[in-house]
Amino acid sequence: MITIAVDAMGGDYAPGEIVKGIEAARDRYLDLSFQLYGLADQVPALIQNSERIEFISVSEVIAMGDEPVKAMRQKKDSSMVQAAQAVHDGRADALFSAGNTGALLSCAIFIVGRLKGVDRPALATALPSFGSQHDQFVFMDLGANAENKPNHLYQYGILGSFYASHVLGYQNPRVGLLNNGAEEDKGDELHKEAHQLMLHTQAFNFVGNVEARELLDGSADVVVADGFSGNTALKAIEGTALTMLKQLKKAILGAGWRGKLGGLLLKPAFKSMAQQLDFNEQGGAVVLGVKAPVVKTHGSAKATAVANTMGQIKTMIDQDLVSDTAAFIVENHEALKVKKSAN
Amino acid sequence: MITIAVDAMGGDYAPGEIVKGIEAARDRYLDLSFQLYGLADQVPALIQNSERIEFISVSEVIAMGDEPVKAMRQKKDSSMVQAAQAVHDGRADALFSAGNTGALLSCAIFIVGRLKGVDRPALATALPSFGSQHDQFVFMDLGANAENKPNHLYQYGILGSFYASHVLGYQNPRVGLLNNGAEEDKGDELHKEAHQLMLHTQAFNFVGNVEARELLDGSADVVVADGFSGNTALKAIEGTALTMLKQLKKAILGAGWRGKLGGLLLKPAFKSMAQQLDFNEQGGAVVLGVKAPVVKTHGSAKATAVANTMGQIKTMIDQDLVSDTAAFIVENHEALKVKKSAN
Missing domain, CATH: 3.40.718.10 (Isopropylmalate Dehydrogenase)
Incomplete structure (x- = not known):
């Protein structure tokens, strides 16, 4: 029980x-x-x-x-x-x-x-993913931490990878780093160093930088962000989705009889789209x-x-999930410590 | 000429x-x-x-x-x-x-x-604004600078405010700070300090923090962000808008005859919505x-x-625009220097 x-x-x-x-x-x-x-x-x-x-x-x-x-x-x-x-x-x-x-x-x-062995627990959620084989991806940190060091982001990769494999059932989940460019030398010092820590790790399957533009495209199964920009990206996505649904409604209501009839015909289509985008139905946010x-x-x-x-x-x-994550971190304690001393 | x-x-x-x-x-x-x-x-x-x-x-x-x-x-x-x-x-x-x-x-x-007197020129653009008296707001920095100090964000407030008044014709433009919470103690050290610099300034009309969720809502006429999160928010907005338009199309195409007819009837409404959201038509990005x-x-x-x-x-x-901005910064050189020494 x-x-x-x-x-x-x-x-x-x-x-x-x-x-x-x-x-x-x-x-x-x-x-x-x-x-x-x-x-x-x-x-x-x-x-x-x-x-x-x-x-x-x-x-x-x-x-x-x-x-x-x-x-x-x-x-x-x-x-x-x-x-x-x-x-x-x-x-x-x-x-x-x-x-x-x-x-x-x-x-x-x-x-x-x-x-x-975990320096900073993080807040993670699953967001809808379009264009990958999976219909969700794990996004973290959503703002548990305002200040991050490279090693924190590296650990998020481990925590998020375990969540994706254990709870979403993804095999060898692809982990990306939210950064403002695809190349490895992009971003501020924090993101450059985090990228280097992730690049040669055996702890998870790192697939490189992910730009905020591609977040919903399924570029990765787990996207790791520092708490400040993770929070910013999540809220920008939510705000844009809400604004667009509102503007769509307004455009339809403003289109007279065409709008009324068209809206009626497309109601099931709109509903299925809104459901796919409804972050709140996708489950809760998890402290990892x-x-x-x-x-x-x-x-x-x-x-x-x-x-x-x-x-x-x-x-x-x-x-x-928790015991397997804990065991991995304890077993790899020395390896993770080396990573830590690198920054 | x-x-x-x-x-x-x-x-x-x-x-x-x-x-x-x-x-x-x-x-x-x-x-x-x-x-x-x-x-x-x-x-x-x-x-x-x-x-x-x-x-x-x-x-x-x-x-x-x-x-x-x-x-x-x-x-x-x-x-x-x-x-x-x-x-x-x-x-x-x-x-x-x-x-x-x-x-x-x-x-x-x-x-x-x-x-x-300008420490870091910044990249700014106008984005659509819904629900304010103006249909655009100025958003900056979009990623000219990966690393920012509080004083840079403060200067962006001056540069963005001049752009909004001179080019968009806004009177006494409302300047907000992109942060992950509404209260003045939110965010990391950079954003807390920038908020304090802006709070008592005479140089522009500061209206407080703006969350990424409200960016398109018209909460401010100028929104100042550090280059990393400004770039992240801009790309998250663009990506979400594109994804939604794609999903909308897919939902309509998947809805058989209802979709075909409904889509035809709503074509003008969709077109006007897509235009409002077309960032590329809103003019270029400006180095301020x-x-x-x-x-x-x-x-x-x-x-x-x-x-x-x-x-x-x-x-x-x-x-x-440029000569008025330059004159203001030279005239207020001492005041701005005081601001600078505060961080």
Whole structure:
């Protein structure tokens, strides 16, 4: 039996949609059990069937706008911190929240704890990929780290490669480095040095630089970025997709009867396109490099997205993602240290 | 009479479309004259009417794949270097090319020359803006500089603000800083310090951080980024827009008769949307912070885009962009020095 510690109070639709999603996941995955951390006057009344669902009462909630590290330190009896503590103590196997991303990162790093040998855990997500044999690629770091060193990016290659092979099932995943040019001498010092570290590694299958223009083209199965530009690229992609859908709608509405009829005819086509581009349905963002699966869904996640994310966590555990990553890093400790001293 | 030095050999459709575009501009703008730098066996035969068009023969061409600084130094008799030299010597007022961007930047900085007091000239372009009173915003630096200091970003605010007011005609343009969060303490050290430099400045109208998600929303009239993330964001926007248009086409083609008919009905709506999003038609990218207008159009630019860009250069000169920017920086030399010593 796998036990997932759930922050039932995080997210725009918490606790209602969280509880609903957990009950759906419980019915779908028979080897999952759940601990729901939440306020006693809100959560218990929502649980329809408490089979494999344990409610644990807390007195505080970390808000979306709270300063992450401060919130983690001061709100010790919050749903998120208590859920993280359960994972740290071995009472649960994984941590889930749809709440404050920064606070969840802090809980992952400081309470669940870093894997031995990992300098900077990173936030990763799967984005849609067009034109490769796979329909998703792993993109990281999404902003867990504002300042990066070459060795961090090198380690992201290891962490992302394990995620792609274990959770997405890709064989020998192709790892690329987000950089502002294809040639190996492109970019600032950080990216030039990271490229050199990756170039001769045996730890993963490096395929060179990837430009932001090609991100969605399937040029690589894992794209590694420093936290600042990874965050920038992710948000630029999301913003552009949203803007285009809005402009498309506007153009159709502005086209009179032609627009009305054409829009009606193309509705199924638009819907399938919008689904392919819906990053939120593709599962949660994962903190890689910590001692247990820690997964965050979008703040606006509803029950279905929550339930799907439980399936993602189950795969991470079934496929031994964390233990295999940890073992690799320990086994290659000396080799990785050499890499480290090189910068 | 304004004289523009034209690299007739740069770009995917050079020299044919360049010469055609220059002739169109000559007919459209009666106070413009042109120097066409190109190969004697290719360019003269293309010129239909040599009124206000002077051909200057060169023996070399800088290729798209040439290493920029090396190409500038070694190909001294190339069309690009000779055109830049004419601007440096005062024989021409502005420099235009559709060729190798890096080489043009090098020619701008090392041959045309930096404005006194400007540490790092930057590459800027206008991108479409939806939801603001203006339909474009200025975005910079697009990758002229891989490594930036806080003071560079601060200066970009000055350069971009002058461009928005003089060339786009915006009053008191709102300047934002591309950062990975709205609050002033967000980002890495570079962005935190740049934010502080901008916060209390009198030199431009700073409106705070802008996230990549809001870039196209019209949150600011000028968005300043370090060269690495500016380049990343620009390419992520272009890539996403292209991918979506491709997927839209695919979805329509895959929808049988509904798709065919619907696509036919919506053709004008799609066309107007694609035009709004066509970055290449919005004019060229401009090197700001050098002693004369230096403008680059997309490598795939055809005659119309070339002709439009001549109009953009004419506006830069008519509105005294360079001399007003230079005067401001000289007048505020002491104030800017104080800013500089702060980091």
